[in-house]
Amino acid sequence: EAQVTQNPRYLITVTGKKLTVTCSQNMNHEYMSWYRQDPGLGLRQIYYSMNVEVTDKGDVPEGYKVSRKEKRNFPLILESPSPNQTSLYFCASSPYQNQPQHFGDGTRLSIL
Amino acid sequence: SQQGEEDPQALSIQEGENATMNCSYKTSINNLQWYRQNSGRGLVHLILIRSNEREKHSGRLRVTLDTSKKSSSLLITASRAADTASYFCATVPTLDDKIIFGKGTRLHILP
Numbered sequence: 001e002a003q004v005t006q007n008p009r010y011l012i013t014v015t016g017k018k019l020t021v022t023c024s025q026n027m028n029h030e031y032m033s034w035y036r037q038d039p040g041l042g043l044r045q046i047y048y049s050m051n052v053e054v055t056d057k058g059d060v061p062e063g064y065k066v067s068r069k070e071k072r073n074f075p076l077i078l079e080s081p082s083p084n085q086t087s088l089y090f091c092a093s094s095p096y097q098n099q100p101q102h103f104g105d106g107t108r109l110s111i112l
Numbered sequence: 113s114q115q116g117e118e119d120p121q122a123l124s125i126q127e128g129e130n131a132t133m134n135c136s137y138k139t140s141i142n143n144l145q146w147y148r149q150n151s152g153r154g155l156v157h158l159i160l161i162r163s164n165e166r167e168k169h170s171g172r173l174r175v176t177l178d179t180s181k182k183s184s185s186l187l188i189t190a191s192r193a194a195d196t197a198s199y200f201c202a203t204v205p206t207l208d209d210k211i212i213f214g215k216g217t218r219l220h221i222l223p
Contacts, residue, residue, distance in 0.1 A: 004154075033211065042213050042216050043200065044213070045210055045212070045213075048211070058210055059212075090155070097204065097209050098142045098143055098204045100157035101155075101202075102157075103154035103155045104154055106153065106154055108152075
């Protein structure tokens with residue numbers, strides 16, 4: 001089954017404790033992306049990747065890092081999480097940037 | 113910077129009525145996509161309209177695109193309770209690799 005898998009689905013942690021949210025897709029897609037969704041602000045793109053070893057900043061990249069060492073995986077790293085990063089995060093992938101995206105089920109992060 | 117803005121923010125209609133949502137954007141686009149989200153779940157793609165298309169249909173969905181006004185509309189005909197969800201437009205800019213989502217329209221279908 002074609003899917004985008006995010007882990008964990010839920011996480012409560014404390015300020016400053018490094019965390020990684022994993023994202024994996026099984027569709028051989030080139031384009032992958034991370035978004036955060038906050039009430040009243042819609043989805044905002046954090047980082048995206050056009051292909052392996054090619055990543056670039058979206059609209060809200062501050063406080064986040066990503067890597068794309070393999071085509072299927074695109075982890076989101078919060079080196080020193082802060083409360084303003086409490087949000088619902090989505091990973092998505094598509095064959096190419098201009099094509100419809102497949103979304104994961106989301107990761108709800110709470111940073112205390 | 114977000115360039116897709118949906119209107120209205122929220123919409124409640126009776127089952128069976130038609131629902132119309134609008135999206136405005138700021139720069140030239142390659143295509144515009146509409147997505148649906150059920151209550152905090154992942155978004156699901158509904159329909160894509162290219163910049164050289166003016167109208168597209170998919171089942172009960174009708175999408176229009178007016179590039180001169182930089183706007184699009186999504187019409188859901190004969191609404192059903194199961195259509196209750198949030199709807200987002202996403203624009204793929206011509207000169208950028210980003211994808212820009214709007215803030216969404218919350219649609220509530222009343223039984």
